[in-house]
Amino acid sequence: MIRIIYLTLCFSLFAISANANEYYVGIDHTQIRSDFAGVDAKPTAVTFKLAAELYNRTFLELQTDLSQSDDELLGVSIDASKTQAALIRFRTPNFDSFSYDLALGYAKTELNFTGNAQVYDGIEEFSGFAWGGRISYDLPYNMRLSADYLSRYNQDNLKLDSWSVGFSYHF
Numbered sequence: 001m002i003r004i005i006y007l008t009l010c011f012s013l014f015a016i017s018a019n020a021n022e023y024y025v026g027i028d029h030t031q032i033r034s035d036f037a038g039v040d041a042k043p044t045a046v047t048f049k050l051a052a053e054l055y056n057r058t059f060l061e062l063q064t065d066l067s068q069s070d071d072e073l074l075g076v077s078i079d080a081s082k083t084q085a086a087l088i089r090f091r092t093p094n095f096d097s098f099s100y101d102l103a104l105g106y107a108k109t110e111l112n113f114t115g116n117a118q119v120y121d122g123i124e125e126f127s128g129f130a131w132g133g134r135i136s137y138d139l140p141y142n143m144r145l146s147a148d149y150l151s152r153y154n155q156d157n158l159k160l161d162s163w164s165v166g167f168s169y170h171f
Contacts (some may be wrong), residue, residue: 021053022053022059022171023051023052023053023170023171024050024051024059024144024168024169024170025048025049025050025051025168025169026047026048026166026169027047027048027049027166027167027168028046028047028049028148028164028166029044029046029047029165029166030044030046030065030162030164030166031043031163032044032045032083032160032162033159033160033162034073034078034111034158034159034160035158035159036073036158037158040073041071041073041078043070043071043079043080044067045066045067045068046065046066046068047064047083047162047166048063048064048066049062049168050062051089057090057091057092057093058088058089058090058091059088059089060086060087060088060089061085061086061087061088061089061103061105062085062086062087063083063084063085063086063087065082065083065084067080067081070112072115074116075115076113076114076115076116076120077113077114077115078112078113079112079114080109080110080111080112081123082108083107083152083162084107085105085107085108085130085150087103087104087105087106087130087150088103089102089103089134090102090104097137097138098135098136098137099135099136099138100133100135101135101136102132102133103130103131103132103133103150104131105130106128106129106130107127107150107152107153108125108126108127109125109126109127109152109153110123110124110125110126111123111124111126111160126153126158126160127153128153128155130151130152130153131150131151132148132150132151133148133149134147135147136168139167142169142170142171143167143168143169143170144167144168144169144170145165145166145167146164146165147164148163148165148166149161149163150164
């Protein structure tokens with residue numbers, strides 16, 4: 001909870017200094033897929049996102065997740081205990097209330113492995129370049145429905161990515 005408050009304060013200071021034309025806050029239901037050499041686990045999380053427009057339809061978006069459920073892989077329970085991302089999003093103009101985004105940035109994902117100590121037990125952090133895309137649909141009252149894909153990590157025979165569906169409110 002403290003990290004959410006901290007992110008909100010940092011983002012507010014940034015947005016005030018950036019003189020952004022548009023801001024948004026949102027919440028998503030996220031499924032994080034951990035693919036280890038073809039075998040995968042899919043823990044879920046709730047994603048909170050904050051964004052400010054830096055330039056014409058270019059946004060800085062900050063995301064943080066709260067783990068919602070875990071999944072099992074080879075007798076080991078996998079939980080996405082902490083995930084965060086900082087992304088630059090490039091949005092297309094609206095076409096029939098739809099818009100599309102391309103995201104480039106940095107993501108950090110912490111996975112908590114518990115259960116079978118013979119296989120693996122502990123916490124691992126994966127971070128690096130992230131990319132993704134989003135399809136959004138405009139709703140009344142400055143709301144937007146979106147479906148989002150984010151590739152968080154893809155190295156060393158390990159792939160971490162996420163799919164999410166959620167709402168955002170635009171100021």
